[in-house]
Amino acid sequence: MNGTILTTIAVVVVFLIVWVLTVAAVWGAAGARRLPRVERLFWAALALALPLVGALIYVFARLFSFITAAPRTDSSIRTGGTDPQIGAQSVFGPAPRLFPTAGTQPSAPSPAPARAAGYGRLVVAQGPDVGLAINLTVLPLRIGRGEGAHLPLEGDRLVSRQHAEIFERGGALYLRDLNSLHGTRLNGKPVREARLAAGDTIQIGDSIIVAELAG
Numbered sequence: 045m046n047g048t049i050l051t052t053i054a055v056v057v058v059f060l061i062v063w064v065l066t067v068a069a070v071w072g073a074a075g076a077r078r079l080p081r082v083e084r085l086f087w088a089a090l091a092l093a094l095p096l097v098g099a100l101i102y103v104f105a106r107l108f109s110f111i112t113a114a115p116r117t118d119s120s121i122r123t124g125g126t127d128p129q130i131g132a133q134s135v136f137g138p139a140p141r142l143f144p145t146a147g148t149q150p151s152a153p154s155p156a157p158a159r160a161a162g163y164g165r166l167v168v169a170q171g172p173d174v175g176l177a178i179n180l181t182v183l184p185l186r187i188g189r190g191e192g193a194h195l196p197l198e199g200d201r202l203v204s205r206q207h208a209e210i211f212e213r214g215g216a217l218y219l220r221d222l223n224s225l226h227g228t229r230l231n232g233k234p235v236r237e238a239r240l241a242a243g244d245t246i247q248i249g250d251s252i253i254v255a256e257l258a259g
Contacts (some may be wrong), residue, residue: 055102063096100238127162163217166210171251172199180257184211187248188222195253201225202249210240217257219246 163180166187178185178195187195190205197203204224213251217240221228229247230238242257 059096059098059102088221160161163212166195166246167254167256168195168197169245169252170247170256171197171249173197180210180217183217184209186222187246187253197248197251200249200251203251208246216240217255219244224248 086130093153095129121196163183165177165179166185168174168176173196176195176197182194185194186206186209187197187203187223188205188207189196189198189200189203192206197207202225204222204226206222206229207224208219208221211220218237219230219235219240220237221235226249227234230240232247240255240257242255246253246255
């Protein structure tokens with residue numbers, strides 16, 4: 045870069061010197077031949093213009109060569125390492141993988157609930173979801189308003205998402221409240237956990253569920 049600037053300055057200085065000498069020579073020759081003043085001015089202007097035009101051409105040529113020789117950004121530097129997910133490359137390295145790679149162990153599914161047979165069923169006898177019934181073939185059986193409930197009481201706004209459950213212990217069925225907001229009643233009495241018998245009524249919110257258990 046510094047050598048280019050020095051070379052350009054040297055060439056410009058040489059042009060200036062040649063230009064001054066040319067103008068002086070033309071002016072002196074015109075005066076010796078006693079040319080009219082207009083002709084002397086013409087030759088002096090011509091002598092002035094020719095070196096100046098040459099200097100301008102040189103300067104523009106140097107600028108053009110400097111611009112075209114400017115270093116280009118390598119595409120490999122701009123793009124970086126190849127990432128198969130985006131089909132291009134990234135200067136920040138491979139993009140994070142959105143899906144588990146081979147060898148990654150998926151999380152173990154939650155254990156399936158124990159299955160029971162011959163326990164009877166639960167029937168909603170009163171409330172917004174009256175008539176809804178479910179067989180007691182899967183234990184523990186959740187009652188609530190959430191997606192995970194086996195007996196969904198979606199119409200009862202006083203029912204919690206996971207309100208209560210029926211589970212088996214020692215061959216008998218039990219009712220357990222799951223820390224619900226409005227509590228659970230068995231045969232009219234609030235309970236946290238109690239054994240369930242045939243014909244018992246479970247009150248959850250505004251809904252009453254009858255336990256139609258097998259003998």
